[in-house]
Amino acid sequence: MIHSFLLxxxxxxxxxxxxxxxxxxxxxxxxxxxxxxxxxxMEPINYDRAFAGVGPSASFAAAxxxxxxxxxxxxxxxxxxxTSLDAWxxxxxxxxxxxxxxxxxxxxxxxxxxxxxxxxxxxSSGLSKLYHEKFLKIVEAFRRELCEPxxxxxxxxxxxxxxxxxxxxxxxxxxxxxxxxxxxxxxxxNCYFATALGLTSNPDGIHLNAVSQRIFGLRYFxxxxxxxxxxxxxxxxxNAINIDSERPLTKAEKTAILEKQxxxxxxxxxxxQSQLMS
Amino acid sequence: MIHSFLLxxxxxxxxxxxxxxxxxxxxxxxxxxxxxxxxxxMEPINYDRAFAGVGPSASFAAAxxxxxxxxxxxxxxxxxxxTSLDAWxxxxxxxxxxxxxxxxxxxxxxxxxxxxxxxxxxxSSGLSKLYHEKFLKIVEAFRRELCEPxxxxxxxxxxxxxxxxxxxxxxxxxxxxxxxxxxxxxxxxNCYFATALGLTSNPDGIHLNAVSQRIFGLRYFxxxxxxxxxxxxxxxxxNAINIDSERPLTKAEKTAILEKQxxxxxxxxxxxQSQLMS
Numbered sequence: 001m002i003h004s005f006l007l008x009x010x011x012x013x014x015x016x017x018x019x020x021x022x023x024x025x026x027x028x029x030x031x032x033x034x035x036x037x038x039x040x041x042m043e044p045i046n047y048d049r050a051f052a053g054v055g056p057s058a059s060f061a062a063a064x065x066x067x068x069x070x071x072x073x074x075x076x077x078x079x080x081x082x083t084s085l086d087a088w089x090x091x092x093x094x095x096x097x098x099x100x101x102x103x104x105x106x107x108x109x110x111x112x113x114x115x116x117x118x119x120x121x122x123x124s125s126g127l128s129k130l131y132h133e134k135f136l137k138i139v140e141a142f143r144r145e146l147c148e149p150x151x152x153x154x155x156x157x158x159x160x161x162x163x164x165x166x167x168x169x170x171x172x173x174x175x176x177x178x179x180x181x182x183x184x185x186x187x188x189x190n191c192y193f194a195t196a197l198g199l200t201s202n203p204d205g206i207h208l209n210a211v212s213q214r215i216f217g218l219r220y221f222x223x224x225x226x227x228x229x230x231x232x233x234x235x236x237x238x239n240a241i242n243i244d245s246e247r248p249l250t251k252a253e254k255t256a257i258l259e260k261q262x263x264x265x266x267x268x269x270x271x272x273q274s275q276l277m278s
Numbered sequence: 279m280i281h282s283f284l285l286x287x288x289x290x291x292x293x294x295x296x297x298x299x300x301x302x303x304x305x306x307x308x309x310x311x312x313x314x315x316x317x318x319x320m321e322p323i324n325y326d327r328a329f330a331g332v333g334p335s336a337s338f339a340a341a342x343x344x345x346x347x348x349x350x351x352x353x354x355x356x357x358x359x360x361t362s363l364d365a366w367x368x369x370x371x372x373x374x375x376x377x378x379x380x381x382x383x384x385x386x387x388x389x390x391x392x393x394x395x396x397x398x399x400x401x402s403s404g405l406s407k408l409y410h411e412k413f414l415k416i417v418e419a420f421r422r423e424l425c426e427p428x429x430x431x432x433x434x435x436x437x438x439x440x441x442x443x444x445x446x447x448x449x450x451x452x453x454x455x456x457x458x459x460x461x462x463x464x465x466x467x468n469c470y471f472a473t474a475l476g477l478t479s480n481p482d483g484i485h486l487n488a489v490s491q492r493i494f495g496l497r498y499f500x501x502x503x504x505x506x507x508x509x510x511x512x513x514x515x516x517n518a519i520n521i522d523s524e525r526p527l528t529k530a531e532k533t534a535i536l537e538k539q540x541x542x543x544x545x546x547x548x549x550x551q552s553q554l555m556s
Contacts, residue, residue, distance in 0.1 A: 016541055034327075035326060035358040035371070035372055035375050035376075036371030036372055036374060037371050037372065039327075047312075048312055049317075050542075051541040053542070078313060080312065080315065093313070093385070094314055098313075104375060166547065166551070202541075202543070204541065259329075260329045262481075263294055263327070263482065264296075265331075265480070268481065269481040273444070
């Protein structure tokens with residue numbers, strides 16, 4: 001039985017870290033739901049845009065696999081870049097789509113948690129003050145619609161870098177949003193906070209870079225696994241980019257990577273065939 | 279109102295043509311459904327694998343836009359590589375997922391057609407003989423579940439190259455499957471066939487290459503638009519790769535392309551900003 005996690009929120013849950021900046025994670029025990037079926041995960045996981053990249057869920061899943069030997073984890077990607085809490089309201093298509101995907105996933109997995117990252121769109125016009133009320137409706141609706149009244153929800157903080165950068169003026173309330181996210185996690189049942197403290201961004205000053213996303217995934221996992229708020233960087237988290245890269249690849253993993261390289265036009269037929277044999 | 283088309287079948291509908299081999303199609307009148315919402319289409323459209331590439335639907339949509347000035351088309355990608363007709367049976371997750379996506383699309387669009395490409399998985403063990411019966415159940419179920427009893431279904435032929443190539447021995451019945459697809463389209467109401475005659479493949483000998491997919495999309499469109507079977511290459515189809523590349527880009531299209539390049543790490547902040555201004 002696959003143990004599945006629903007990925008929801010905006011672009012930093014979908015992932016915009018550059019794939020080229022970190023070692024690939026390919027682990028046959030990490031699956032992703034596509035078209036209602038599970039397949040071996042390859043990044044980008046949450047393809048909301050043609051430029052989707054590294055999010056927190058790959059290293060989250062790799063950390064989960066280290067803890068849960070011989071078990072399988074499944075990721076259900078439903079995050080959508082640029083979306084506000086209002087866009088996630090329970091009457092809207094994002095919420096409905098996520099519920100449909102999670103229900104499809106539940107047919108062949110046990111839904112174990114929800115990973116949420118959203119807040120950049122609430123950083124101005126007094127929206128931060130409305131976060132708790134709006135988000136509570138969404139959380140309650142997820143739990144109700146999925147018949148999972150106690151499912152853990154892991155809530156990531158937003159980047160402390162948001163006030164700077166060339167678009168920094170869009171985020172005057174970023175500290176307030178972070179405070180709201182933490183208070184929400186503290187107050188509501190089975191919600192846990194993972195801080196973004198010290199994480200850094202792409203040149204856009206908005207999106208977490210790939211190395212930071214690998215670290216963030218470990219913080220999400222620690223919050224989930226220990227059922228506690230993660231308020232400080234983790235000890236040893238600077239090695240996050242190697243979370244799964246020092247493990248020898250299995251035959252299925254080598255084959256999946258070769259298939260990706262060949263079907264994607266990166267290697268020739270001759271290279272593909274000779275490497276398949278080796 | 280967006281005019282939408284459901285994309286179903288296996289890998290050659292999803293698309294495995296190499297993106298680098300053809301000019302990009304970016305047209306603000308072509309949308310794609312992601313997470314229940316419409317966004318400007320960027321290839322790859324049907325992200326069933328991390329190596330998804332060019333399929334027939336981009337040039338289909340570009341041809342549709344040429345014919346339907348000032349109207350918008352929406353693509354609903356649900357094809358999944360490596361899938362058999364049995365995997366598409368109406369009790370399975372692929373069918374259910376496609377129905378859910380099409381229903382989400384129908385909330386904000388008019389569903390105008392279904393584009394189908396499948397058959398490589400039926401090319402051995404006598405499966406070709408069962409094609410008609412199995413596919414008819416799927417077609418009837420699509421029309422029934424979507425309350426679209428007369429919706430046109432465009433059925434592409436499979437590659438004549440399938441018998442050759444290093445995996446050619448997997449496809450002994452490829453001619454029989456092609457015959458079944460054509461006969462199906464001729465016999466069943468509002469079904470139209472688009473031949474793959476003369477189209478060529480990637481080095482794998484299985485997947486249509488990018489140039490052929492651009493041509494194939496035009497054939498699909500001709501079959502849809504004229505409501506007739508396309509049994510021969512189209513006149514002038516060799517220019518298919520330029521179907522949308524000679525049209526000047528709009529501001530929205532230029533911005534979308536720049537965002538993709540910047541958010542994907544292809545251009546620097548300085549380049550992005552200077553090009554945004556220009």
